[in-house]
Amino acid sequence: MTDALIIILSSLGAIFILLAAVGFLRMPDTYLRISVTTKAVTLGVGLILVSAAIYFDDLSVTSRVLAIILFIILTAPVGAHLIGRASYFLGVKMWDKSVMDELEGKYKKFSHKLDSGDDLRDDEEKEEKEKD
């Protein structure tokens, strides 16, 4: 019974990771690639780690596995957001067929603050102009 469970869980996890790797290679755009890696790989890693926990059937191993899964689930979105934000500031282009870029012109150029208003100059620039 546990053998069947381990085989099913680990196969599912491996398939998810393989699909994520294929998608990571084939996707046309940095942002799409980031979105692939965060979701599918997190699920695949979680499934294979759960199968390890079932195999050992030990409290210390299970707690370790739970810690790893929790940590990956918490950190994957944060890391993806940070690297996506950095690549947006670096000026990485979106895919040609992307419909729209809702963030266009909403980040201040130097302070990187988000602002929906029309005035996109930075506060420092404004202060300098007022001094002049």
Next chain:
Amino acid sequence: MTVEEYLYYIILPILAVSVLLVFCRFVIGPKIADRVVALDLLITVGITIIAVYSIVYDQSTFLDIALILGLIAFLSTVAFSYYLEKRNKTKLEEEKRKQKP
């Protein structure tokens, strides 16, 4: 076929192929952000390979290393994105300073 054999002959090759695919993107990657994400992904797939190895060789201690690798992957992504953003900012400020006088 026991569980260990199944994992050794079927799951590990699948994971190895996916590592190769990610490594292709790591080599091609047109932008540096792609390479950072590929590095993160390589470490994450490495965690699963360690988990599978710990089942195959019946050594639960390997999972500690997987935990530490997870920590390092997150830290490296955060550090890379922080410094990429900072480098971009200093570049922009230098251009601005050149334009002024």
